Amino acid sequence: EVQLVESGGGLVQPGGSLRLSCAASGFTFSSYSMNWVRQAPGKGLEWVSYISSSSSTIYYADSVKGRFTISRDNAKNSLYLQMNSLRAEDTAVYYCARETLYFDWLIDYWGQGTLVTVSS
Amino acid sequence: DIQLTQSPSFLSASVGDRVTITCRASQGISSYLAWYQQKPGKAPKLLIYAASTLQSGVPSRFSGSGSGTEFTLTISSLQPEDFATYYCQQLNSYPPTFGQGTKVEIK
Numbered sequence: 284e285v286q287l288v289e290s291g292g293g294l295v296q297p298g299g300s301l302r303l304s305c306a307a308s309g310f311t312f313s314s315y316s317m318n319w320v321r322q323a324p325g326k327g328l329e330w331v332s333y334i335s336s337s338s339s340t341i342y343y344a345d346s347v348k349g350r351f352t353i354s355r356d357n358a359k360n361s362l363y364l365q366m367n368s369l370r371a372e373d374t375a376v377y378y379c380a381r382e383t384l385y386f387d388w389l390i391d392y393w394g395q396g397t398l399v400t401v402s403s
Numbered sequence: 404d405i406q407l408t409q410s411p412s413f414l415s416a417s418v419g420d421r422v423t424i425t426c427r428a429s430q431g432i433s434s435y436l437a438w439y440q441q442k443p444g445k446a447p448k449l450l451i452y453a454a455s456t457l458q459s460g461v462p463s464r465f466s467g468s469g470s471g472t473e474f475t476l477t478i479s480s481l482q483p484e485d486f487a488t489y490y491c492q493q494l495n496s497y498p499p500t501f502g503q504g505t506k507v508e509i510k
Contacts, residue, residue, distance in 0.1 A: 328439075328447065328490055328501040344498055378446055386452055388492070388499040389437055393446035 285309040285392045287379045292397030299369050299401070305362040305379030305394055313337075313357035316382040318390060319364050321375035321399075331377070332364065333388075347373075369401045405429050405493050409502035415510045422478040424505045426491035431471045435495035438467055438476045441504075442487045451476065452494070481507070 291303040303319070319331040332353040333342040341353055352365040362379055376396040383389045406429035416422050426436065434454040439447040449458045451467040454474055464479045478485055486509055491502040 327504045328441075328492075330499045330501070342497055383452075386494060388494040388497075389449070389452050390439075390447075390492075391449050391458070393448075395446055 285381065287381065287392060287394035289377065289379050289394045289397035292377065292399045294400045294402065295369055296403050297370060297401055300365070300367045301369065301399060303364040303366065303377055303379075303397060303399070307360045307362065307379075307381070310381070312355075312360040315384065317355060317362045318380045318382055318388075319353065319362075320378045320380050320390070320393075321373075322378070322396075323372075323375045326375075329375075330388075333382075334362070366399070369399075371401050373399060374401045375399060404498055405432060405496060405500055407491050407493055407500055407502035409489075409491060409505045412503065412505060414505060414507045416481050416507060417510045418481055418483055420481045420510075422481050422485075422507060424476045424489055424507075426469075426474045426476070426502050428472045428474075428493055432493045432495035434470045435493060436467075436469070436474050437492045437494060438465075439490045439492065440485075440487045441490065447490065450489075478507075483509075 286308045288306045295301050316335045318333050334353045350368045354363045378396045379394040380390040381392040383391045408427045410425045436454045438451040441447040455467045466477050488504045488506045490504050
């Protein structure tokens with residue numbers, strides 16, 4: 284069974300940093316591209332970042348470019364999101380999401396999400 | 404960026420109703436569109452991709468159609484477990500974008 288379990292969320296002050304982790308199991312993690320998608324409270328879905336299976340290709344949404352860094356450790360079956368210079372508008376549930384092998388940007392499995400709250 | 408506009412944003416319907424949700428893209432995206440269902444406090448679930456291909460395990464009462472700039476998600480006979488928020492997503496180009504969502508509530 285495919286499982287994606289996020290951790291690392293919490294309350295942080297504006298300007299602060301946080302590192303999210305996603306532990307993957309039930310599939311060959313090193314074969315799949317991965318994404319982070321977020322959802323502000325009561326709002327819709329917003330794609331945040333993408334990393335290819337080998338980490339050779341990385342993309343970011345304009346809203347986080349220069350502040351967030353995506354990475355992965357295939358030996359540890361783990362995905363990460365380092366978030367710096369956090370702003371109030373970064374407050375959201377952050378989902379770790381697996382991209383299908385057959386369709387770019389299509390997500391077939393999502394984690395349960397981890398809440399990040401940016402507030403003083 | 405490609406903008407996706409869903410209509411309606413809110414829909415009130417009864418069990419057994421036929422429900423249709425529309426997603427319009429700001430430019431042509433061929434059939435590169437997916438639909439997700441999200442229930443409160445839960446992660447989204449993939450329903451349909453390539454505009455009309457049903458994801459494995461999804462009930463056949465769900466169907467999708469369209470190409471280019473206009474797409475529809477249809478639920479042929481609404482069931483109690485279908486009350487949720489539905490999102491479209493374009494898969495055509497970077498950055499991937501989502502519609503604003505359509506909340507389906509019980510009448």
